[in-house]
Amino acid sequence: MKRAYFICLFLCLTNTFAARPVQAQTETVLYNFCSQPSCSDGSGPMSQLTSDGKGNFYGTTERGGQGCAGSGCGTVFELSPNGSGGWNETVIHSFTDAPDGAAPLLSLVIFDSVGNLYGTTESGGANGAGTVFELSPVGTSWTENVLYNFCSAANCADGGGPAAGLIFDPAGNLYGTFLASGDSASSATVFELSPSDGGWTEQVIYEAGASEFGLTMDDSGNVYGTTGAIGYFDYGTVFELSPNGSGGWNPTVIHTFAGYPKDGWNPVGNPVLDQAGNLYGTTNGGGPKGHGTVYKLSPNEGGWTEEILPAFRECIVDGCTPVAGVVLDADGNIYGTTQGGSDGYAMGTVYELVAPVGKGKYKEVPLWSFTGTDGSYPMASLILDRAGNLYGTTYQGGSSNAGVVFEVTGVRATTTTALSSSPNPSQSGQAVTFTAVVASTFGTQPDGETVSFMKGKTVLGTGTLSGGSATFTTSTLKVGTTSVTAVYGGDSNFAGSTSKAVKQLVKKAGE
Numbered sequence: 266m267k268r269a270y271f272i273c274l275f276l277c278l279t280n281t282f283a284a285r286p287v288q289a290q291t292e293t294v295l296y297n298f299c300s301q302p303s304c305s306d307g308s309g310p311m312s313q314l315t316s317d318g319k320g321n322f323y324g325t326t327e328r329g330g331q332g333c334a335g336s337g338c339g340t341v342f343e344l345s346p347n348g349s350g351g352w353n354e355t356v357i358h359s360f361t362d363a364p365d366g367a368a369p370l371l372s373l374v375i376f377d378s379v380g381n382l383y384g385t386t387e388s389g390g391a392n393g394a395g396t397v398f399e400l401s402p403v404g405t406s407w408t409e410n411v412l413y414n415f416c417s418a419a420n421c422a423d424g425g426g427p428a429a430g431l432i433f434d435p436a437g438n439l440y441g442t443f444l445a446s447g448d449s450a451s452s453a454t455v456f457e458l459s460p461s462d463g464g465w466t467e468q469v470i471y472e473a474g475a476s477e478f479g480l481t482m483d484d485s486g487n488v489y490g491t492t493g494a495i496g497y498f499d500y501g502t503v504f505e506l507s508p509n510g511s512g513g514w515n516p517t518v519i520h521t522f523a524g525y526p527k528d529g530w531n532p533v534g535n536p537v538l539d540q541a542g543n544l545y546g547t548t549n550g551g552g553p554k555g556h557g558t559v560y561k562l563s564p565n566e567g568g569w570t571e572e573i574l575p576a577f578r579e580c581i582v583d584g585c586t587p588v589a590g591v592v593l594d595a596d597g598n599i600y601g602t603t604q605g606g607s608d609g610y611a612m613g614t615v616y617e618l619v620a621p622v623g624k625g626k627y628k629e630v631p632l633w634s635f636t637g638t639d640g641s642y643p644m645a646s647l648i649l650d651r652a653g654n655l656y657g658t659t660y661q662g663g664s665s666n667a668g669v670v671f672e673v674t675g676v677r678a679t680t681t682t683a684l685s686s687s688p689n690p691s692q693s694g695q696a697v698t699f700t701a702v703v704a705s706t707f708g709t710q711p712d713g714e715t716v717s718f719m720k721g722k723t724v725l726g727t728g729t730l731s732g733g734s735a736t737f738t739t740s741t742l743k744v745g746t747t748s749v750t751a752v753y754g755g756d757s758n759f760a761g762s763t764s765k766a767v768k769q770l771v772k773k774a775g776e
Contacts, residue, residue: 290632290675292615292639295352295656296344299667304329306354307340308667310658312430313373313535313589313645314344315382321345322670323357324658325369325384329667330359338367338389341374341382341400341407344670352670357407358400362389365411366396370444371477371645373430373535374400377437382407385427387444392416394425397439397458397465412439412465413458423467424456429479429535431458432488439465440488442476454492455480455506470514471506478590479535481544488514489544491532494522500530500551503544503562519544519569520562525551528573529558534590534646539597544569547587547601554578556585559599559618574618574627580605584614584631589646592655596620596679596760599627600655602643612641612662615655615673619760633673637662640669653678677755678705682716682764684751690770696740697769701751703733703762711759717752725749742771 299308307326314322322344330340338360347353360367366386374384382400390396394416400407415425428444439458455471474492481489488506495501500522506514524530529548536546544562552558556577562569577585584603591601597620604613612635618627632655635641641662647655655673663669683702691697701716710733718725718737728735730753748766755761 290615290673292633293672293674294639294663294669295672296354296670297663297665297667298326298669299329299665300354303331304337304665304667305331305359306356307342308337308665309660310668310670311370311644311660312658313371314648314656314658314670315374315376316648316650317376317380322656323374323382324670325372325374326668327368327370327660330356332359332361332365333367338362339369339386341369341384358409360386360389363393364391364414365409366390366398370428371430371479372428373479373645375431375433377433383412383431383433383439385429385431385441387426387428390414392421392425394421395427397427397431397441413467415467417467422469424469427456428477432480432482434482434486440470440480440482442478442480442490444477455488455490471504471516473502473504473516473518478533481536481538483538483542489519489536489538491536491546493533494531498524500524501532501548503532503536503546520560520571522548522551525555526553528552528560528571532560533588534601537591537593539593545591545593545599547590549586549588552577556580556605557587557603559587559591559601574599576616576618576627576629577603578629584616584634588644591618592647592649594649594653594679594760596681596762598677598679598760600632600647600649600676602645602647602657604642604644612637613643613659615643615647615657617676619677619755632676635659635662637666638664640671649676675758677758677760680705680711680753680755680759680762682751682753682762684749684764684767686749686767686769689767690772691742692772692776693744693774694740695771696738697742697771698736698738699728699749699751699767699769701728701735701753701764703730703735703753703759705733705759711753711756714753714756714759717754719750719752720747742769744771744773746770 308329309327312325329337341358343355367389368387370387372384374382391414397413399410424443426444431441503520530551531549533549548558559574559576561572585605599618615633617630640659642660647657653676716735726737728737751764
């Protein structure tokens with residue numbers, strides 16, 4: 266699927282509703298692109314941001330910069346807090362088409378262990394088919410080195426048009442995907458770039474249909490990615506590449522999408538793994554309501570089990586047509602963006618899928634609806650800081666309609682619930698007090714809400730939080746061992762959480 270399709274999809278969404286309802290969250294535009302003459306600061310950010318861990322963000326713009334005539338060939342930028350509550354943008358590289366590339370599209374830039382940045386351009390370079398580049402800090406500036414020019418092999422057997430970012434393995438090899446490819450590699454999808462003899466060697470390691478989006482790797486070195494919908498009854502796949510022990514890869518299609526009204530079509534964005542090895546992503550369309558889906562793939566002994574999470578029921582309520590992947594917090598809450606708007610807007614949204622507590626289901630919460638001046642058409646995944654703030658980019662909108670970097674605050678803080686009991690063990694008829702302590706990433710603690718003390722699905726009793734602590738006392742527990750958990754349901758500021766089980770041992774009186 267070509268870039269033109271995506272941009273048309275974004276910009277053809279229109280609507281003309283009036284006032285937006287008040288939301289609990291707040292969106293702030295950190296930077297408006299094309300704020301400088303001739304858009305020398307960049308225009309049209311499509312990529313996810315990267316944090317250096319010091320408060321600075323890095324990303325790419327498709328256009329702008331000082332390297333080409335006309336609309337520019339794109340940039341890599343740095344956004345840094347200025348110490349006065351604002352942000353300063355610095356272009357650390359402007360692409361020049363030949364020889365160093367042009368149009369870094371969805372190219373998330375990544376750091377290596379010594380602070381160099383790596384990414385891709387979709388076009389330009391020595392052969393006009395895109396590049397893999399490295400940016401190295403030298404004093405207060407950056408030096409670019411083109412690691413690989415695509416279409417260097419005969420008949421472009423090495424492919425071309427890398428649209429997405431890269432990932433590293435522990436050995437320092439880079440992996441990425443193609444947007445398009447050459448005559449003899451028309452199905453090339455995944456490439457590996459390995460350092461050798463002072464240079465880099467490229468090889469195609471998987472062929473399954475062109476892909477615009479990036480990859481993820483688990484702790485065992487398995488690589489996961491997606492292929493897009495390419496025709497009737499071909500709705501896209503999720504694949505896994507496993508090292509075969511001999512320097513090659515064993516490919517497995519772990520899921521094939523079934524379109525509307527089942528599980529969606531055209532998976533988009535980079536897939537994301539949680540700590541349990543479950544894989545999450547989005548589809549651009551299809552699904553039960555035809556507006557796209559958020560899916561979860563869970564490994565089991567026989568393969569993978571898919572679950573479609575509740576989202577995108579109605580465009581004007583929840584948003585629709587996601588293009589980016591998702592980000593997870595420590596409690597399993599999911600955050601992402603859509604192209605279609607909620608509340609009647611067609612300029613995109615930021616949403617949260619609140620993780621279920623106990624046996625519940627995910628619940629979608631719209632966090633922000635873009636209206637143009639604050640950005641429009643987010644194309645990239647979000648990033649989440651420790652305070653629960655979300656950061657991202659929009660392709661258009663802002664003061665010059667050239668895109669923005671934005672922050673959404675007021676997202677519900679994640680919580681943890683810890684449970685203890687005293688005395689334990691106890692004797693039959695003796696009063697036992699269960700104490701639940703709910704802590705949050707906000708620093709301040711939940712106060713005034715109810716905590717339920719559960720035996721399986723049975724509520725033994727409840728307590729009210731005061732200073733983050735709630736208690737429940739009972740003397741009716743039966744002789745034996747009772748497994749008890751504390752469940753905090755959350756509120757508009759704090760996400761819910763469930764404690765680990767406490768096994769309360771009750772002995773017979775006199776024992």
